[in-house]
């Protein structure tokens with residue numbers, strides 16, 4: 001299958017700090033790619049150059065052959081780069097279903113009439129997306145009532161409502177309990193397996209990274225130091241050294257901080 005994304009020689013400095021240095025990689029359709037690295041490695045900076053929030057000093061980002069560098073975030077999003085957020089962004093007073101309807105309405109550039117309560121716009125499509133994420137039974141619950149893990153799943157449905165070619169997930173499981181993390185990423189992996197959307201995610205929980213990603217990129221001090229499958233990354237001496245000076249990273253567990 002062809003490449004959805006082609007990143008070439010991406011670099012970004014902040015003053016004297018070279019946050020991202022000459023990073024290049026490809027992403028195939030239906031691929032689930034993890035971007036990992038110690039704190040300050042440049043993961044967020046990389047993400048923000050992919051979604052248009054930061055303009056790289058040099059380099060190119062092509063989505064399905066179209067250059068994204070220099071295009072403002074909202075347009076990049078319209079061109080097919082979706083994202084989920086570290087902070088949950090739902091309308092708390094609205095129901096689960098209404099939140100997904102809102103996303104579909106926005107995607108289709110329709111005007112949402114906040115005053116007509118039972119809007120029928122995109123109801124069926126919204127329900128389909130809720131089925132996809134296993135939340136159809138919660139369609140009529142107000143978002144304010146949802147548990148954190150459910151909200152994160154709902155965010156995934158909202159991101160998918162925009163039908164992205166590439167979905168960026170920046171620390172999607174932050175603040176979640178370990179079992180919720182596995183569930184969210186399993187769900188994402190299942191959606192990726194359907195073959196339309198490709199996902200790049202950053203993650204500190206190595207159990208999540210190794211359990212679900214197809215391929216892993218490792219950044220250190222802004223540079224891409226390794227790329228490969230979980231087994232290859234685990235066995236990579238440079239990665240082991242960077243992360244831990246040899247020890248227990250790959251068994252480390254973060255504690256959830258909701």
Ligand SMILES: Nc1ncnc2c1ncn2[C@@H]1O[C@H](COP(=O)(O)OP(=O)(O)OP(=O)(O)O)[C@@H](O)[C@H]1O
Nearest residue numbers: 014017018019037038039040041042043044045046
């Ligand atoms: N707006 C900014 N101004 C100045 N320096 C920045 C800015 N954004 C990032 N940096 C620096 O660039 C480097 C890379 O930061 P970045 O946030 O991309 O790393 P990260 O891998 O996402 O880290 P973390 O895992 O802690 O989120 C760091 O040294 C950081 O201090």
